[in-house]
Amino acid sequence: MMDKDLNDLMVNMHKALAGELLARIQSGEATAAELSAAIKFLKDNGIDVNAQQSEPMMNLAKILPFDPEAPIEEAG
8 A cells, every 4th residue: 555545534534533433422422431541542643632722621620529639649
């Protein structure tokens, strides 16, 4: 396969995977495994969010059962 053909294939696979994950999440039918895969997909592609600039992240942080002022414990 030529380099351009391979690149086009990879771009199309990337778009298809992103589209499928997004559709599953938006439909409310995403499983825990699919949500985990979406998180990994975003992380692997350098997608990050600043909680202070994201209303959905701020809303999520408000309902999670943790104290944001508590010191972070390192896993040992």
